[in-house]
Amino acid sequence: MTKRTEQALPVKKNDILTLRAEDLTREGAGVCRVDGYTVFVEGLLAGESARVRIVQTRKQYGFGKVLEIVSPSADRVEPDCPYYPRCGGCTLRHLSYEKQLETKAREVWQILGRIGGIRLPEPPPVIGMSEEERICYRNKTQYPVQNVDGELTYGFYARRSHRLIPVEQCRIDSEEASRILPLIADFCRQHGISAYEEESGKGMLRHILIRTGDPGEILVCLVVNGNGIPDEPEMWQMLEQAGVKSFSINRNTERTNVILGRKTRIAGGREYIYASIGEMRYRISAGSFFQVNPAGVRKLYDKVLEYAQLSGKEVVWDAYCGIGTISLFLARKARQVYGAEIFPAAVEDARANAKDNGTDNVEFFLGKAEEILPELARDPKYKPDVIVVDPPRAGCELPLLETVAALRPSRFIYVSCDPGTLARDLKYLTEQGMQVEKIYCVDMFCFTGGIETVVSLRS
Ligand SMILES: C[S@@+](CC[C@H](N)C(=O)[O-])C[C@H]1O[C@@H](n2cnc3c(N)ncnc32)[C@H](O)[C@@H]1O
Secondary structure, X not given: OOOOOHHHXXXXXXXXXXXXXXXXXXXOEEEEEEOOEEEEXXXXXXXXXXXXEEEEEOOOEEEEEEEEEEEOOOOEOOXXXXXXXXXXXXXXXXXXXXXXXXXXXHHHHXXXXXXXXXXOOOOOOEEOOOOHHHOOOOOEEEEEEEEXXXXXXXXXXXXXXXXXXXXXXOXXXXXXXXXXXXXXHHHHXXXXXXXXXXXXXXXXXXXXXXXXXXXXXXXXXXXXXXXXXXXXXXXXXXXXXXXXXXXXXXXXXXXXXXXXXXXXXXXXXXXXXXXEEOOEEEEEEOOOOOXXXXXXXXXXXXXXXXXXXXXXXXXXXXXXXXXXXXXXXXXXOOOEEEEEEOOHHHHHHHHHHHHHOXXXXXXXXXOOHHHXXXXXXXXXXXXXXXXXXXXXXXXXXXXXXXXXXXXXXXXXXXXXXXXXXXXXXXXXXXXXXXXXXXXXXXXXXXXXXOOEEEEEEEO
């Protein structure tokens, strides 16, 4: 696209135009063009026309707001949530589920082509969620807390802002969370526990994290601007009566958007809760990573297992292993599995999980995967036949990819929640001569833009 100066843009702020969306992003913005200039219009579906006010212009693209939809799409559905679209949690609740899947898979396909140079003939297939699985599917949510009308209130941020939308019952969060949250808020109001204020850095309670696992397994972690809250023992008593198994306080005194601080201490009950995937039971501490959708994660791991093609003779590395979920899943079919993980509590969880599940062919290492794997893989004992990576959004560090390319494992499986960094990393690996063999998307986050992608490469 040719670069334009601000003055030469075909639209300007406050213009009112009738636009038609050619495409839809998975974050719920219709993609419109005016003389080759892209205008993203939130809430407009592909194929729809609307009267739109231009609200912002940048050199490469601008943003518009729907004033009136002129021709609605047949794929538009009535959102079944009273907070939508004010609450920024969901972005696609006004689109039929089948089209949500299509939209996500198409965007993954476009990004892999544009950033990664991976030209697939068509969008990857996608495994979706059944109608039943789409309700209250999240097992973990972090609710921000603010003062609203002088009262401590929890909810979700409005899209692209830190303005709190009070939410009493979220349609995708667990029913247990909706039951426990008002108890915590009432306790705080009665015991003088104030809400944290971002502007001043004053106030106590920043976020309420609730995680659920197997029936009756509930973990509450309060993110606090300080070492603790008043009347913690009473709070634990109240939570225990409500069925909570683990209560912890996370200290976060930084002026930052990062939710969790570095220190978490137990204020009541166990350090962890239990959650099962299939016949495996895992313990999960407050700060450890665990996929948020238990039904979806089974489908994801089944795909990883299928792509790994294990015969029982292989040495497998699970880099970024978290609490060892993928490691233990694969260990049943492999000779030996090694995991690397940076978060100490997750490694403790992983070791306990191996023991509790009677798995003795796994070993977990604490540290950076990009340091551990290159170091150990020099020893033939640790040389991998199969490597699985499931990194955070930022993707893999270059030294890890260099090691993968140098080791040439017979199978390399990349699990990603971020198509952009996945595409960047695949570009590097394919430039080193590796080939993308198979690719699948798994939807674990319906109504939102989130999508998991599993890619198998061979050397
Ligand atoms: C997306 S999670 C995947 C966890 C696990 N595979 C699962 O499915 O539950 C990414 C994990 O990588 C860990 N991590 C982040 N950076 C890391 C690094 N440089 N080396 C090793 N682990 C890292 C995080 O703590 C987190 O547990």
